[in-house]
Amino acid sequence: MLLNMKDLLKTAYENQFAVGSYNVANSEFVRVVIEAAEEKNAPAIIQIHPNEIELLGDEFTAYVREICQRTSIPVAIHLDHGASVQDVMRAIRNGFTSVMIDASHASFEDNIAITKEVVQLAHAVNVSVEAELGTIGSNDNSSEGGADEILYTDPQDAKIFVEETGVDTLAVAIGTSHGQYKHAGKPELKLDLLQEIHQQVNIPLVLHGGSDNKDEEISQTYLHGVSKINLSTDMKNAFFQEMRSFLTENQGAYEPDVIMPSARNAAKEVVKKKMDLFNSTNHA
Ligand code: 13P
Ligand code: ZN
Ligand code: NA
DSSP states (O other): OBOOHHHHHHHHHHHTOOEEEEEOOSHHHHHHHHHHHHHHTOOEEEEEOHHHHHHHOTHHHHHHHHHHHHOSSOEEEEEEEEOSHHHHHHHHHTTOSEEEEOOTTSOHHHHHHHHHHHHHHHHTTTOEEEEEESBOEEOTTOTTOOBSSOBOOOHHHHHHHHHHHOOSEEEEOSSOEESOOSSSSOOOOOHHHHHHHHHHOOSOEEEOOOSSOOHHHHHHHGGGTEEEEEEOHHHHHHHHHHHHHHHHHOTTOOOHHHHHHHHHHHHHHHHHHHHHHTTOTTOO
């Protein structure tokens, strides 16, 4: 069942759980997420980053839409980190039900202006919009990028930003980074800051950089307004680690139907664990 983000996140927001939003960089990951969602009876979001669209082509979205329409689980197709109005329009034209406009590196005023423009365009065709205020950190070779220095979201700015733009969901910076953490130990999330933002803003919040955090911190975030958690690295890592060891042990292997299943299962196990961690299991 294909929904837009606003409709999909409504129950999550009201019932204090988070829907995982998984970066699918090929059809294997689409199957991984949908099968995990069906087995866990958990809503899910399929998100595609512009770099991934570049790899896959626009036609890929039609394939994803078809799969999303066939499942009885509530799902959305979301553009991850759209960088421009062009990215957003291209995604909408290709059937995304939700888009992110990430103008978090622009000035506060410019971020408001471009987000407002995207909201007007997207809402006219029932597509929901996520924007970002503050900046998520960046680690190793994550394709999602991010800033070297995290700029934490200011709660008062967040309130103004949401009122001015009419955005449906807001990505906040409370200490997470894209990818795996370079330095020893996982980061401390500013959960007190999250609570302050949640008090100022009455729309679902989004946590980027969902991989490689402390489970006990992640399970606090959806008690304080986070209804969507982005997850890429942990799932992809499990997939390619398994594929790497399979290929090392089976030097002559070349058939996809021989190579893929174990990698797919490894990734699926990670996604199912995340669904439990986000408390989205049995909430479809
Ligand atoms: P991770 O790679 O840390 O899971 O972050 C994913 C993300 O935020 C995509 O937008
Ligand atoms: Zn992100
Ligand atoms: Na991360």
